[in-house]
Amino acid sequence: MDELSWQEVVAAISQASTLAELKDWRTRWVGKHGRITELMKGLSDLPPEERRRRGQELNQAREAILAALTQREQVLTDRAEERALEAERWDLTLPGREPDTGMLHPLTRVRRRIEDVLLRLGFSLAYGPQVESEWYNFEALNIPPNHPAREMQDSFFVDIPGLVLRTHTSPVQIRAMEQHQGRLPVKIIAPGLTYRRDDDATHVPMFQQVEGLVVDHGISVADLMGTLTVMVQELLGGSVRTRFRSSYFPFTEPSLEMDVTCAVCQGQGCRVCKETGWVEILGSGLVHPTVLRNGGYDPDQVSGFAFGMGIERIAMRLYGLDDLRLLYQNDLRFLRGFRHQGGLR
Numbered sequence: 001m002d003e004l005s006w007q008e009v010v011a012a013i014s015q016a017s018t019l020a021e022l023k024d025w026r027t028r029w030v031g032k033h034g035r036i037t038e039l040m041k042g043l044s045d046l047p048p049e050e051r052r053r054r055g056q057e058l059n060q061a062r063e064a065i066l067a068a069l070t071q072r073e074q075v076l077t078d079r080a081e082e083r084a085l086e087a088e089r090w091d092l093t094l095p096g097r098e099p100d101t102g103m104l105h106p107l108t109r110v111r112r113r114i115e116d117v118l119l120r121l122g123f124s125l126a127y128g129p130q131v132e133s134e135w136y137n138f139e140a141l142n143i144p145p146n147h148p149a150r151e152m153q154d155s156f157f158v159d160i161p162g163l164v165l166r167t168h169t170s171p172v173q174i175r176a177m178e179q180h181q182g183r184l185p186v187k188i189i190a191p192g193l194t195y196r197r198d199d200d201a202t203h204v205p206m207f208q209q210v211e212g213l214v215v216d217h218g219i220s221v222a223d224l225m226g227t228l229t230v231m232v233q234e235l236l237g238g239s240v241r242t243r244f245r246s247s248y249f250p251f252t253e254p255s256l257e258m259d260v261t262c263a264v265c266q267g268q269g270c271r272v273c274k275e276t277g278w279v280e281i282l283g284s285g286l287v288h289p290t291v292l293r294n295g296g297y298d299p300d301q302v303s304g305f306a307f308g309m310g311i312e313r314i315a316m317r318l319y320g321l322d323d324l325r326l327l328y329q330n331d332l333r334f335l336r337g338f339r340h341q342g343g344l345r
């Protein structure tokens with residue numbers, strides 16, 4: 001063999017660094033027109049003695065080269081696989097990427113939390129229409145025609161005469177009493193959307209209320225105060241202090257507003273609570289005899305209490321917000337901040 005001995009070829013093959021190099025060696029030496037193949041073709045021209053010796057020599061060279069090629073191919077293939085595996089290896093120490101899942105709106109979570117507390121206190125859920133008749137929204141609740149709530153500036157009236165977007169969830173009081181048909185007790189909460197023509201940092205034209213109504217024999221102001229105090233402490237934490245102030249609502253008599261200690265100053269007095277240490281949380285009172293009568297109950301036989309509160313106001317308190325319009329702007333950067341709020345589902 002001319003330029004290279006077969007031992008040199010085998011040595012070169014065992015050092016080859018690519019499969020392409022191996023292919024080249026194979027073609028040049030043991031391929032169809034390779035050097036050894038050509039030499040074997042020339043054996044028949046040699047005398048018999050010479051032919052056998054030379055034939056054995058060429059066979060040995062061919063076998064050695066083929067074996068070297070196979071071995072090196074295996075090595076290079078294994079290495080390529082190792083590199084591929086290395087490239088694909090998962091780094092289990094990388095921080096995970098949280099999938100972009102949705103979540104309940106903070107107001108929905110607060111509404112459900114309020115519902116949870118009241119359902120545990122024995123209330124059941126009741127609902128009414130958002131487009132309400134003036135009878136259910138005003139008259140039945142003892143709201144006289146000259147009441148400010150009935151003026152165009154405060155309410156959204158519908159083109160159909162006699163209909164209004166309900167200005168509070170209180171009409172459900174009348175509807176619930178009608179549905180009970182005189183049965184006792186009536187003990188319902190009515191969460192839902194309400195509408196008024198207000199728009200500032202603490203008012204939006206569409207907002208959410210939770211109404212509560214209890215009617216039974218011998219219901220007193222003590223029942224009202226006890227129930228609402230437990231509810232507020234469950235909602236805002238046992239350390240919150242409460243107080244009741246007398247107030248006026250057309251559908252309750254007496255009427256009471258409930259205050260809780262200011263979350264900002266813990267009752268010390270600050271700008272938020274106008275230095276009083278208290279902020280109003282809800283309105284309530286004993287159901288007015290006219291309202292009981294309009295619901296089909298005899299005020300000489302039964303009594304009741306009712307309360308209503310804004311879900312937004314509770315949310316602002318729970319989340320420490322000073323502008324409730326943030327809750328309605330659908331800004332995902334703002335809403336995502338509530339994703340991991342503990343305790344609120």
Ligand SMILES: [Zn+2]
Binds near residue numbers: 262267270273277
């Ligand atoms: Zn304060």
